[in-house]
Amino acid sequence: MSVILKPIITEKMTQMGEKLNRYGFKVDKRANKLQIKKAIKDIYGVEVADINTMVYRGKSKTRYSKSGFINGKSNNYKKAIVTLAKGETIDFYSNI
Numbered sequence: 001m002s003v004i005l006k007p008i009i010t011e012k013m014t015q016m017g018e019k020l021n022r023y024g025f026k027v028d029k030r031a032n033k034l035q036i037k038k039a040i041k042d043i044y045g046v047e048v049a050d051i052n053t054m055v056y057r058g059k060s061k062t063r064y065s066k067s068g069f070i071n072g073k074s075n076n077y078k079k080a081i082v083t084l085a086k087g088e089t090i091d092f093y094s095n096i
Contacts, residue, residue: 003027003036004025004027004036004039004040004043005025005027005028005077006025006026007024007025007090007092008024008025008026008079016081017089017090020083021083021084021086021088021089022081022083022084023081023082023084024079024080024081024082025040025082026077026078026080027053027078027079028078029076029078031078031080033053036051036053036080037082046088046089047084047085048085049084049085049086050082050083051080051082051083052080053080055076056077056078057076058073058074058075058076059074060072060073
């Protein structure tokens with residue numbers, strides 16, 4: 001099971017990373033905080049101080065086409081906000 005699916009790179013999360021040393025990740029729905037902490041430490045080599053998790057329910061989507069209305073739903077996902085220890089940082093843009 002791959003715990004960390006992808007980092008969340010948005011304006012809000014970038015500002016939180018710069019000011020509060022907090023970073024967001026989309027994680028596996030079955031992962032707990034201890035597994036997330038271990039995965040972050042293994043992948044990025046940083047010390048994690050705190051983790052907050054939240055589960056988002058997928059939104060219903062409706063669109064109109066020639067054949068009528070098409071209904072669908074986006075996927076559910078779990079998000080983890082990771083607070084790093086003082087002096088630690090993660091650079092997502094170093095591999096570009």
